[in-house]
Amino acid sequence: MTESTALGAEDQKIVTLARSARARNQVPEGAAVRDETGRTYVAGTVALASLELSALRTAVAMAVASGAESLEAAAVVSGAEELPAEDLAAVRDLGGAGTPVFLAGPDGEVRAQLQAG
Numbered sequence: 001m002t003e004s005t006a007l008g009a010e011d012q013k014i015v016t017l018a019r020s021a022r023a024r025n026q027v028p029e030g031a032a033v034r035d036e037t038g039r040t041y042v043a044g045t046v047a048l049a050s051l052e053l054s055a056l057r058t059a060v061a062m063a064v065a066s067g068a069e070s071l072e073a074a075a076v077v078s079g080a081e082e083l084p085a086e087d088l089a090a091v092r093d094l095g096g097a098g099t100p101v102f103l104a105g106p107d108g109e110v111r112a113q114l115q116a117g
Contacts, residue, residue, distance in 0.1 A: 007110060010034065011102060014075040017042045019108045021055070022077045029078040031055035033091070035068035056087040056101075060094055071095030074116070075102040083114065092116035 007015065014032040017040060022030030027044035031054070034040050043058035053061070056076050063071065071094050076083060083103055091099050097117020104110045 007102070010038075011073055011075070011100070014040060014073060015077065015102055015104050015108060015110060018055070018075045018077040019104065019106075022106070027055065029055035029076055029080070031059040031074065031076045033059045033063050033074040033095075034072045035063050036070040036072060037068075038072075039063075039066070039068070041066065041068075054084065054087050056083065057090045060090040064094060068094065071099050073100045073102070075104065077104045077106060077108065079106055082112075088114065088116050 014034055017032040018030040021042045021044045025044040029045045032040055032042045041059045041062040043055050045055045046053040046058050074091050091101055095116055099116040101114045102110050103112040
């Protein structure tokens with residue numbers, strides 16, 4: 001998948017939210033996840049002296065802390081060409097192995113559709 005227009009409206013929404021989090025917070029990555037009820041959780045990269053989390057792991061943690069029981073989809077906007085295994089594992093832990101993860105560039109174009117498993 002290379003074009004964002006191929007995404008459904010709800011998936012495009014989380015890509016847009018991830019992109020806006022990245023731009024607004026001026027961080028390397030923005031991420032958004034959608035839980036089983038349709039709620040979204042948006043986060044940017046966390047880089048403190050005592051704590052470092054990717055945007056995706058932060059978004060998953062926010063979903064868990066808010067009571068989400070599963071994930072329907074996740075999106076990351078980043079300049080990176082691939083996602084770390086730990087990011088996909090966090091999505092898999094909450095959403096299951098088949099949860100789609102969209103990786104988009106800073107322009108919002110989806111470069112890859114991955115599965116958490």
